[in-house]
Amino acid sequence: MTLETEVQSLRQVPMFREVDPARLKLLAFTSERVHFADGQRFFDRGDAADAAYLILEGEAAVTLDGPQGPIRLALLGANALVGEMGILADQPRSATVTAAVPTTALRIDRRVFLELLSQFPQIAIAVMRELAHRLEMTNQQLAQTRAS
């Protein structure tokens, strides 16, 4: 698997869909590819948010510790981006992410990511658009919940 396949994966992420391929290549090149064994933690809830992960292969579970053990919130598959909110908001991890099977992910370093955002407005705008989109979705869901 080479940089090209990682760029293909990055293009699947809604946040990066509009971004210039050369910039995605830079993002991929400045990121690390890491392998997680089955059950190995990406990060724990409460950890400092130092990176976002793009899952290239395998699956990762997002969990929260409940009184009766961990509650699985979601199962993320290939091309899913996880932890990006943490690095943007500079807040501790809100949940724990664990590899559900042997998983390969692209680790996007927070510092490098912010560096790229400040350097290339195109990426920044793409991120903003995605965040606005998510906010819009949340608003709609909220409205629906209130209405019902």
Next chain:
Amino acid sequence: MSGGAGAAERTGGGMAREAGDRPADGRSGEQVAGREAVPARAGNDREAGDASGGLDRSLFRYIWRHSKRDQILICGVVLASLPLYFASLDLPRRIVNEAIQGHAFEKGNETAKFLILRLQVPDWFGGERLLFSGFDVDRFELLFGLSSMFLLLVLINGAFKYWINVAKGALGERMLRRLRFQLFSLIMRFSPDALRHTKASEVATIIRDEVEPIGGFIGDAYILPAFLGTQAATAMAFILIQNVWLGLLAAGVVGVQFVVIPRLRRELLRLGRQRQLASRRLAGRVGEVVDGIAAVHSNGAEAWERAEIGHRLGGLFDLRLRIYRRKFMVKFLNNLLAQMTPFLFYCIGGYFALKGQLSIGQLVAVIAAYRDLPPPLKELIDWDQQRLDVQVKYEQVLQQFLPDRLLGLDAPGRDDSLCGRLAAEGVGVQEPHGPVLSNVSLSLPLPAIVAIVSDGGPAASTFARVLARRVVPTSGRVTLEGHDLADWAGAALTRRIAFAGVDPILFPGSLRDNIVYGLNRRPPASGTHSADAKLLAEAHRTGNPVEPFPADWIDYAQAGVADARELDALILDWLTRIGMGEEVYRFGLLGQVDPERHPDLAARLIEARIAFRERLAAEGHAHLVEPFDPARYNRQATVAENLLFGVPTTTALTGRALAEHAVVRLVLDRTGLADDLVTMGERIAATMLEIFRGLPSGHPLFEQFSFLSADELPEFEAILARRTATEASAERHGGGMLNRIRRRWIGLGRYGSADATRLIALPLAYIEPRHRLGLIDDAFRDRLVEARGQLRTALDEAGLGGVDFYDPDQVCAAAPLRDNLLFGRINQSVADAVETVTATGTALVQEMRLAPAITRVGLDHQVGPEGRFLSGGQRAVVSLVRALIRRPDLLVLDGALSPMGENRARTVLGLLLERFGRENSLVAVLPNDRVADRFEVVLRAAGTQIHGPDAKAAPPAPAAGEASGGEVPAGAGVAAPAAAVSGRADNETGPEPARVEQDVRA
């Protein structure tokens, strides 16, 4: 340092004797002669009797004093060579006249006498005497005989010239060595006041550059004028004998030359002096800017500094230009005067000749003799110019080393331990801006643990420095048991007192070198090797120290240990207690293990290396580390590392330089890897150009990730463009086999060799799993491993060394200890691999008890210039341990703990309080009262006063403090702590510091 002072004393010996003959007392000295004004000022400085510490006021006196034997010897040889030299001038005439033209055979003689030796003695002693009547020779034999004699004389003259030049050169170099060493010794004796006004780079310039021409001149100082003067005088005498008037005329012109030219040159000298000062200041300024470059950058003062230096250079240029113009003007005048004389000779001499008062023969002889006059005269005048120039330089140098800027020599004195009643009697310290201490009187019993609480002013710190003898009081004195501390020998005091200030001074070298710096005081016994004898003799001749260097100067006894190993253990013990053990351990992990210096550790490292692998396997983490295997490509290592399979020890094999190394290129070409690497380099360059375009240069991402730096992008763009153009042209001209070969032959291959080298350099740093450009396949790996073997053979054959190869059974001395332990590369693409491997390694080191040995390696860690590779806290620890290791009677700390950070400072203070007070004393300057209660004796600074010692039970009332002055009975300080401890609890002042602390926190 003691060696230096001793040597200076030796060199000063001769002159001290001279001084001894004269009235020693200052006032009568002044009356003797103006020249004696200097000894009057430095009456207590014996060495500076009539000169600034061994440097005479006059350069010639200095030269004569130190080199008269050599000067006379060389002069003698020059004189001895003269007759032979004149003979060699005379021979050609004889060869032509007697042998070739046959004048010797004029009267029909078949043979002539050759090699007639005559002894010329004055007539009244019998006239000429024949020693040897010579051989009878024919014309050919005479020709060959005379020619061989000429050849012989040429050889002899050459030999003389060689010897004289070497002797003069050696003389100059010796004097230069002596002068430089003396200046350096004098720097060691600079008074604090002189040091305040001295710029390091200026003094360095003096020793390095300014004395250099003086050394060059010294060889000629006496010999040249003696030699040329004789020559000129002979020519002049000859002219005078021929005709008095013409002789006087010539003498007149020469006189004008000798009077006018030096006058014109006087201005030149003034300018020269200015130039010397200006360029010295330039050097000082550049040094200042470099030292303070961080401040320049942080204040954005680059433009201002540039303008300042530009202005200086402008002034310097102006000066130099003026000197240049004047110099050539003088030269022009000089030549004019020299040419003027023949005109006068022709004109006036011709007039006499026409009048019949002078024969034509005489006139011709006079003009011929005059032709011999100008060259030596010109050289003499040049010599005079050089003399003045050098003398000015010498005087300028001397200005920096005047006796009033120097401290006295260390005289022998008391060497008692510093225990007993220490008393300050009316101590005052005057600074240029006013008094810092005035009339301080107090007394303390030593040993004791003393705090001097500062009031924010300089008094506390200055008093601490007075106690440490860093500052000499301007009035009053400090006594111990009634004896003035000034009576102690300087060397004894520096051994018994240690001082650590707020900014530690570290020298480039290892941690260990810096810590044992204060123990380097035991000159080892002089070496008895015959090889050293010559060096020693040379050192004696030039007044340099004769102690061996480099050698082990460490005084182990002072540290209380037997040898280097115990000393290391002691240092590590201190460092660990102070809390820097962990850091030194980490230095050790990054340090290099020299198997010869640490044979035990080297052997255990191999053992540990194997254990490490087994342990990782047992924990199921074997895949985290890819070991170095001579037969396999290490995927986690760079291409270069895989190729070399070792650590380069020369820059020629390090980094990109590898691509230019002849042997490496040979192997790469032979194995065909060069083409692959060029292709890889091409793809890397293309990718970098694609993805890093648009980032501003100097962006951190470049440095961190790119194979190319920002300014290289256009270069590589051009390289790739050249390739495209070449390929396009190749296409146009058809791609036939023959054509390709032809193109390659005429240098139109895909790349020029320079471009190819640059491209090959790129993939050297490539690691496939990290960079993921998909450039490496299994075939490439196999070929590279093959090339690895070939390269090793080729490098061994070339015999250049330069690589410390990896060997599973050997320690790789050039690699860090950590890498030797791991002997492989961590698989970075497994999450948390580094942490896991580090944890395993740490556990292993614990288990095998390797930590002490590794920490010891950490003592070799280089601290960098001024210790810049260490943090401020670490520098402070090094400086403190340097003081502690000497086991001083009195340790004075002035802000030495503050860079360590609050927590560590508290630990260290606790440690010191525990160690000091029984046999040795501790004096610490405290910024506030917070920890003062932990000290036995507390002194308080207030304005220019030091109050105390506190009777701690009572609150420190200023009035009481002043009254107590020096009248506190001995032993009061010792009694105080007990009183303080018991009195503390219900004393109102007790909780105050705590409250203040709370306030601060709130």
